[in-house]
Amino acid sequence: MTAAELDLAGLRNLLDRERPGLVNGPLTAELITGGKSNLTYAVTDGAASWILRRPPLGHVLATAHDMGREYRVMAALADTAVPVPRMLLPHEDPPFYLMEYVEGTVFRTPEQTAGLGRERARTISHHLVDVLVTLHAVDPATVGLADFGRPDGYLERQLRRWSQQLEASKSRDLPDLDTLVERLHSTVPRTSRHSIVHGDYRLDNTIVREDRIAAVVDWEMATLGDPLADIGLLTVYWDLSMANPHNPVGGGVTREAGFPTSDELVAYYAEQSGVEPERLPWYRAFGHFKLAVIAEGIHYRDLRGLTVGPGFDRIGELVVPLARSGLELLS
Template sequence: MAESDSSAGTVNIPALRTWMHEARPDGLAGPLTARLIAGGRSNPTYEVSDGTHHWILRRPPYGEVLKSAHDMSREARVMGALAGSAVPVPHVVGLCRDPAVLGAEFYVMDKLVGRTLRTAEDTRSLTPDQRGRLTDTMIRTLVALHEIDPADVGLEDWGRPQGYLERQLNRWERQWHAIKTSERPRVDEVIGMLRRSMPETTLPGIVHGDYKIDNLLVAHEDPTQILGVLDWEMSTLGDTLADLGMLISFWDEVGTFHNPITAGATALEGFPTANEVVRKYADLRNISIHSLDWYIIFADLKLAVILEQIHARHLAGTTVGDWYDDIGGMVAPILDRAHDRAFRSGL
């Protein structure tokens, strides 16, 4: 059987095979194949196999990538650091920093055998009891992450919590103006309201950066069990409430606007309300949470910029896969929600 690449022009199989031989002292069982898999809209993601073993390869997008974005080394390092902790993560096989191998840095991790719950169709397969217990596991896992002392896992230099929110807001503002495909005045309006009402960081810790239901891999036989937390590229030391705001941004409820990414995935019987999720998180951490709206609005803004980045790459013809046609239409609705919430909150 000859080595192959089912996504021609995207993975240099001979170069990858050479690198894999170096990364895995036990060698490879047979010819390599690489298959583009759905889900990695921001970062192309491939399943790699030698016929016996299966891995996941993650790399930055093709085409122009903004500085500091899509840092594969961050994903690889934080998952390596969290291995064996209360936060389940895949085993990282290795990180390749040499762009000469595949055209950009990339990393390879073991493939976990589980399922991802991306849509309402996926979560509809769970019973109401399973939905409730999965939510409890999700919240407990997030709390476990936020209560890890970074120094205990070698991440004391992972970032600077003080000033995190200001740096983040400045970063996403710069990225919007660097990649926008059309003028959207609401972006600057929302940024202005967020800047004038920025809270002080009082709960520093390890931040995932994109914690939501479809970035979790759950067990086939027990979908309330989380096998791995995925997509760590935006992880850093920062304000842990930013993760809670992101989770709530994606927490769809019956009768409300649904985040265009999750599209109603949690708007089903058994899933608690967003307010109940926040209360459970606060109770587990024994903290009081006031004015979470700032963090939710910031999460919506951040998502709008990410969607615009992907849309811009799609227009430039540098995306791979066939699931990008709807991306551009997601930007305005999420911006509108952020704008409306900001006004209702009096930011």
Template structure:
């Protein structure tokens, strides 16, 4: 299996049972595998193959935040084991518990939910984000997990560096978008644990439309909670998948709450001021454009595993345009 040697993993775990596994579809960054010995089930996470950006794909950080959040009662998978020895499978990795649930990223599955269930699903997504941002970092052992002061300014600088490290082509308008974002950066309010990539297809949903687990914590830190809200809004208007040139946009699915209802729900439940999200949405679009450009970079270098990477690059341009529109008040 590409990216994972099951025999070496079995030897490391000291298991007397044969391991089988499969890679989860849909991931665009860290690689995620379902592992079983026939009786027990786990999920393994490891960095992507090839080009890895500085500060990204840190297994130790992911393991730490999952441990803290799961102990605090937040719906995050419980980590089971951390291995930093790259000799085992060729990269650091960790194992976590297997959580049952459905990831909704297929248009037919979303349409089949029906309006009321789709509405409840998205509101559950919002309420879970409120729950995350309501946790006190120091109380759950994450007081030093990041530096909330100056978070937005550092993010603007960091993601420009990430862009420069992943260039394989010219992206019209992206430099101008960064320059506009850097002019008037919000100071931000009190810091919180932020996910960094919060969206519909990063959660496992139970049959009652409640969230069983929030996944993919590789970009989590302490920072401005409005950054998560803005990214969630940007994702709502972007395709979950692109098939045969056709994108699946969550906002277009019957029952999906409007952008206004989502932001109002978050404001009401969290008590936070969301009256001016324009800069945050503009930055969220820029950040996501940089992330997808990095995925596109790995794709053109032949360093991706799985299907669907050929369409990722086409999403970068529209994201840059969305960022400019947000800064203009749209």
């Protein structure tokens, strides 16, 4: 998949019509690697650069790659304290959007974070949590997102959705995972407040500049719901990277680089948000369940030769440890 599959001449004509003066030369584009869903391209006229996001080629479920949804939430957050790229142009047919290019680093690998050191790694980690707390404090109605989702019953719907996904993709007996979903269903907490939820908040879905979060990106799973689901899933990615920096999911969070533990991250989130720490284990366990289901789905497709790329043949190894860690959190 290459930038050649973008219609750069058509894009130039569109920008000249909709944003006259923005482009001042022939456009070139490069596919940015790292994303496993929507495609991200760096587009430049030689003097200025922008980012174009579009769905994967040949996708079937349009709602899973909703460009308008991503565009809307970032545009709505533009005047808040949540750092997001500036939105420049939405487009419906074909679906894509253009946003500003944000300078910085996306930390995806241990090699990138190896030289940070404890102080810088902790500073980045704390600001990552600070931004999440800031996002969860935004009143959806004040930024035009009151109808962005159905917050009531969010946790129950999420559990049903991922349970159904598991049943559709199981290729083997997974008693620990079955037990985890049963316990999650029987102990769903009461949501104390609703907010904008990113849905896939982690370090490598941000751009870091000068040890601060310059922009939060990849909002394709954003909705209105229980904000604690974000911190729960963040800790799962954190623990995976800590345990195995070269796991198939990826991540540059390592002990060697000086990053704090996920428990420290949770304690800091609780301190900054005012949430009681005792409420968080269920959400962390749910994060383990959600990622285990995703991993099992990829494993199921890999067994049938339906995945392309390195690491997919190993992702099934994550499922049982994720389920067991989730059960430990609930106990």
